[in-house]
Amino acid sequence: MEKLCGLLVFLLMLAVGCAPCHGQNEICIVGSGMGGASVAYFLREYAREPLQISIFEERDRVGGRMSVVELEGDTFEAGASIIHPKNLHAVRFVELLGLNRTSDDGEKTFGIWDGTQFVLQTARAGDSIFSKTITRIMNTVTILWRYGTSLWRMQNYTNDRRAFKSVEGLLKSVDLYNNTQYTREELLPQAGLSRLFIDELVTVTMRINYGQNVSISGLAGGVSLAGAQGGVWAVAGGNWQLADGLIRHANASLSLNHKVLSITTVEDRYLLGSEGGTTTCDAVVLATPMDESNIIFTPSINIVKQHMQHTYTTFVRGLLNPDYFGSTSESILDLIGTKEDSKIPFSSISVHKEYNATDKAYKLFSGAPSSDELLGHIFRTYRSTIRIDWAAYPHYTAPERFSPYVLDGRNLYYINTFESAASAIETAAVSAQNVARLILSRHPEWGLQTPTPKDVSEQDVVEDL
Numbered sequence: 069m070e071k072l073c074g075l076l077v078f079l080l081m082l083a084v085g086c087a088p089c090h091g092q093n094e095i096c097i098v099g100s101g102m103g104g105a106s107v108a109y110f111l112r113e114y115a116r117e118p119l120q121i122s123i124f125e126e127r128d129r130v131g132g133r134m135s136v137v138e139l140e141g142d143t144f145e146a147g148a149s150i151i152h153p154k155n156l157h158a159v160r161f162v163e164l165l166g167l168n169r170t171s172d173d174g175e176k177t178f179g180i181w182d183g184t185q186f187v188l189q190t191a192r193a194g195d196s197i198f199s200k201t202i203t204r205i206m207n208t209v210t211i212l213w214r215y216g217t218s219l220w221r222m223q224n225y226t227n228d229r230r231a232f233k234s235v236e237g238l239l240k241s242v243d244l245y246n247n248t249q250y251t252r253e254e255l256l257p258q259a260g261l262s263r264l265f266i267d268e269l270v271t272v273t274m275r276i277n278y279g280q281n282v283s284i285s286g287l288a289g290g291v292s293l294a295g296a297q298g299g300v301w302a303v304a305g306g307n308w309q310l311a312d313g314l315i316r317h318a319n320a321s322l323s324l325n326h327k328v329l330s331i332t333t334v335e336d337r338y339l340l341g342s343e344g345g346t347t348t349c350d351a352v353v354l355a356t357p358m359d360e361s362n363i364i365f366t367p368s369i370n371i372v373k374q375h376m377q378h379t380y381t382t383f384v385r386g387l388l389n390p391d392y393f394g395s396t397s398e399s400i401l402d403l404i405g406t407k408e409d410s411k412i413p414f415s416s417i418s419v420h421k422e423y424n425a426t427d428k429a430y431k432l433f434s435g436a437p438s439s440d441e442l443l444g445h446i447f448r449t450y451r452s453t454i455r456i457d458w459a460a461y462p463h464y465t466a467p468e469r470f471s472p473y474v475l476d477g478r479n480l481y482y483i484n485t486f487e488s489a490a491s492a493i494e495t496a497a498v499s500a501q502n503v504a505r506l507i508l509s510r511h512p513e514w515g516l517q518t519p520t521p522k523d524v525s526e527q528d529v530v531e532d533l
């Protein structure tokens with residue numbers, strides 16, 4: 069019986085093709101978002117031996133949660149929209165790929181809505197001293213907040229030579245692990261902030277960036293606050309181009325519309341099953357959260373639950389209803405954040421383009437789908453909408469627990485285990501870099517080149533930390 073099984077496996081491998089047949093080790097990546105694209109890039113950069121890198125993507129486009137929508141001819145970021153100036157990988161990738169940056173430096177008016185009134189409103193643009201003050205307070209708070217500053221230590225890892233088998237190890241190496249073990253709320257009193265400040269400005273920031281509140285674990289909360297700082301930018305034309313460019317740069321083979329349904333361990337290799345057939349891989353990198361994935365693993369594997377929070381993004385072209393907000397002015401604020409109250413049907417509304425005083429493009433975030441009836445209340449007029457249901461990011465609670473990077477002790481790797489610490493374009497790249505190093509350090513026969521800083525700008529950013 070054992071011999072028969074062995075023969076069957078051998079015949080199966082012959083039928084589907086196997087790595088030694090073409091003399092290259094094949095690394096298969098599930099997902100073409102920032103994590104999948106970055107790991108392909110780093111593998112190509114670090115490996116001395118030629119590797120066959122294959123990316124499988126279930127959708128018809130790359131980029132995952134970096135994605136744009138088109139509303140009446142204008143393009144807007146629908147998922148990950150802002151990148152922090154000190155996100156070292158992203159800064160380096162745009163230069164490497166010859167992409168351009170764009171930023172919206174215009175002053176915006178901002179208010180906090182408590183369901184019945186604005187408890188805080190900044191002045192109109194032009195004389196927005198208040199607006200500047202708020203920004204300055206937020207910046208100072210973030211900087212004074214030692215967690216905020218320690219966040220940049222994560223960037224030091226990019227020049228580190230080590231590869232970590234666990235997220236705990238990686239985070240401890242940059243002194244950030246403890247931040248994942250306490251909530252932002254537990255850590256806040258150490259910064260000496262008032263309850264009102266926490267309930268209003270800090271809570272609003274968490275709701276806008278992660279759709280959650282100050283009970284979010286500390287590191288994710290720090291990343292969220294960092295997003296409130298000035299100088300954030302995006303890739304002109306869409307952040308998804310980072311993934312697109314890295315995949316091309318890595319010369320990886322990309323299969324779109326190719327959903328991986330099963331991963332089966334066969335001796336020391338893996339069979340990736342999909343509707344189109346099977347592929348044999350020497351190593352598999354999972355570059356997507358496993359929480360809502362239906363991939364069947366044989367033998368089964370244990371993955372720490374990462375409950376994904378759904379966030380609903382609604383794009384609307386029209387005009388907000390001043391009556392809904394008790395306003396006498398036609399022109400309501402550019403960014404409306406909300407207090408934590410389950411009766412308020414949205415987390416934030418922001419103006420993304422103003423065509424004229426009565427015609428604007430808005431982006432609305434909410435914890436539940438926004439019905440036409442709701443939009444009819446909030447908007448005086450609206451004519452087109454686009455709705456997206458995102459399995460957006462993990463629901464963060466402290467203390468966080470992490471799956472190991474190597475899920476089966478062999479060659480099945482999981483980039484998104486790091487997402488339980490924080491979810492962002494940059495953190496996906498940091499985790500992918502670690503996985504690339506881990507794969508190559510565990511396979512000396514595939515060859516690990518010592519990575520070297522690539523360009524001057526990288527040095528600049530590191531020195532700036």
Ligand SMILES: Cc1cc2nc3c(=O)[nH]c(=O)nc-3n(C[C@H](O)[C@H](O)[C@H](O)COP(=O)(O)OP(=O)(O)OC[C@H]3O[C@@H](n4cnc5c(N)ncnc54)[C@H](O)[C@@H]3O)c2cc1C
Nearest residue numbers: 099101102103126132133147148149150328356491492493
């Ligand atoms: C609304 C929203 C706003 C955000 N804002 C920001 C922001 O401003 N700044 C920031 O830095 N980050 C932001 N983020 C977070 C950021 O988008 C993510 O952390 C990051 O893009 C995750 O990249 P990833 O590659 O790990 O996962 P993903 O981007 O989710 O990529 C995973 C890919 O795997 C594919 N896939 C899944 N299962 C399979 C399968 N079985 N077979 C084949 N393919 C599969 C998916 O289709 C997807 O393309 C935001 C996220 C959301 C949802």
